[in-house]
Amino acid sequence: MLETIEIATQAPYRVHVGPEALALAAQEQALALVVCDARVAPLWAAELGCSDALLLPEGEEAKTFAVLERVLEELAERGLDRSSSLLALGGGATGDLCGLAASLYMRGIACAQCPTTLLAQLDASVGGKTAVNLSSGKNLVGSFQQPTAVYADTRTLATLDPEQHRSGLGEALKTALISGEPLLVRLEQSAASILPGGDVDALGCLVADCVRAKGAVVVGDERDCGDRMVLNLGHTFAHAIEHGAGFGLVPHGIAVAVGIFMSIEASRMLGCLKDASLPERVASLASRLELPHDLNELRHSYGAALEPSALKQAMLRDKKGRDRSPRFVLPVEPGAVELDAELPDSLLELLLG
Numbered sequence: 574m575l576e577t578i579e580i581a582t583q584a585p586y587r588v589h590v591g592p593e594a595l596a597l598a599a600q601e602q603a604l605a606l607v608v609c610d611a612r613v614a615p616l617w618a619a620e621l622g623c624s625d626a627l628l629l630p631e632g633e634e635a636k637t638f639a640v641l642e643r644v645l646e647e648l649a650e651r652g653l654d655r656s657s658s659l660l661a662l663g664g665g666a667t668g669d670l671c672g673l674a675a676s677l678y679m680r681g682i683a684c685a686q687c688p689t690t691l692l693a694q695l696d697a698s699v700g701g702k703t704a705v706n707l708s709s710g711k712n713l714v715g716s717f718q719q720p721t722a723v724y725a726d727t728r729t730l731a732t733l734d735p736e737q738h739r740s741g742l743g744e745a746l747k748t749a750l751i752s753g754e755p756l757l758v759r760l761e762q763s764a765a766s767i768l769p770g771g772d773v774d775a776l777g778c779l780v781a782d783c784v785r786a787k788g789a790v791v792v793g794d795e796r797d798c799g800d801r802m803v804l805n806l807g808h809t810f811a812h813a814i815e816h817g818a819g820f821g822l823v824p825h826g827i828a829v830a831v832g833i834f835m836s837i838e839a840s841r842m843l844g845c846l847k848d849a850s851l852p853e854r855v856a857s858l859a860s861r862l863e864l865p866h867d868l869n870e871l872r873h874s875y876g877a878a879l880e881p882s883a884l885k886q887a888m889l890r891d892k893k894g895r896d897r898s899p900r901f902v903l904p905v906e907p908g909a910v911e912l913d914a915e916l917p918d919s920l921l922e923l924l925l926g
C-alpha cells in the first residue's frame with residue numbers, strides 16, 4: 574500500500590509513502606545513478622536493483638566541499654550528461670549533498686530522493702533545500718532545487734539506530750507544533766506506536782501527515798523568503814548546538830527538540846506565548862517521544878561542553894540572522910508562531926547557561 578502526496582511547487586512532484594516505495598523507485602528511476610553511504614548501501618541499495626552506487630561518507634561527513642567536489646568529478650568521470658539523473662538513497666545528509674551536486678552538475682540535472690531515515694522521510698527529502706556545511710556554520714552553502722519524486726519506504730526504518738529514529742521524532746514535534754491542533758493531537762495519540770521499533774503503519778501515517786504539512790508550507794514560499802521560515806522553529810538554537818558540539822555528534826532532530834524548548838521558554842519570557850499550557854504539554858509529549866528537554870541533558874548525554882559563548886558565536890553566523898543579530902521563530906500557540914524575533918542578550922544568556 575502506497576500513499577501518494579502531490580507537492581504543487583512550480584515543478585510539481587509526488588511523494589510516495591509506504592512499504593512498496595523502493596520497488597516503485599526501482600521501476601521509475603531505473604536509469605538514475607544511486608548515491609548513498611556505506612552503511613545504507615548493503616542494507617537497501619539492492620532493492621533499487623543497484624550494484625554500482627556512488628558512495629558517500631556517513632552522516633554530516635558527507636556535507637563538505639571536499640565530498641561535493643569528489644562527487645561532481647565522479648559524475649563527470651562516469652559520463653553523466655544533462656539528461657542523467659541522480660537518486661539519493663539515505664538520510665538527510667545524503668539527500669542534501671546529492672541534491673546540491675545535482676543542482677550544480679552541468680547547471681542542474683534531475684534528482685529524486687529515497688529517504689531512509691525517519692527525519693529524511695518526514696522532513697528533509699521534501700522542499701528542495703540542499704546544502705553543505707562550512708567550518709563557520711551549518712548549511713551555509715546550498716541551493717533550492719525540488720526533487721523530481723520522493724520514495725519514502727517505511728520498511729527502511731526497521732534498520733535505523735534508535736537515536737536516529739528519535740531524531741526524526743524531534744522534527745515531527747516541530748511540524749506538529751507549527752501545523753496546529755489536529756496534527757499535534759494525532760502525534761500525542763500515536764506517541765506510543767511511533768517510537769523506535771514501532772508500528773510501520775503508524776509511522777507511515779506520521780510521515781504522510783508531516784509531508785502534507787511541510788508541503789503546504791513549501792508550496793507557498795519555495796525559496797524561504799517569508800512563511801516558510803516557520804519551518805525554522807527551534808533551528809537557530811539547533812544549528813548552534815550541532816556546530817558547538819562538532820557536526821555529527823548531536824543528531825539534527827535531537828538538537829531541534831532542545832531548540833523547541835528554548836524557543837518556547839523565550840516566547841514565555843517575552844510574553845509572546847498565548848497558550849500558557851503549551852510548555853507543560855510539549856514537555857509531556859517530548860518525554861513520551863523519548864526526546865531531551867534542555868541543554869544540560871545534551872551536555873550530559875553527548876559529553877559535549879556546549880559552552881554558552883561558543884553557542885552564541887555560532888548563532889551570530891546563522892544564515893537566518895540579519896544585521897549581525899540571530900533571529901528566532903517563537904511559538905505562540907499550536908499553529909501560530911512569531912517569525913524573525915530578536916532576543917535580548919540577557920535572555921539569550923539565560924537560555925544558554
Ligand SMILES: NC(=O)c1ccc[n+]([C@@H]2O[C@H](COP(=O)([O-])OP(=O)(O)OC[C@H]3O[C@@H](n4cnc5c(N)ncnc54)[C@H](O)[C@@H]3O)[C@@H](O)[C@H]2O)c1
Binds near residue numbers: 613700703712729733
Ligand atoms: N534539506 C532539508 O530541508 C533538511 C531538513 C531537515 C534536515 N536536513 C538535514 O538532514 C541531516 C540529518 O539527516 P538524518 O537525520 O536523516 O541523518 P543522517 O543523514 O546524518 O543519517 C544518520 C545516520 O543514519 C544512517 N542511516 C540512514 N538510513 C538508515 C537506515 N535505513 N538504516 C540504518 N542506518 C541508516 C546513515 O548511514 C547515517 O549514519 C542534517 O544534515 C540536516 O541539516 C535537511
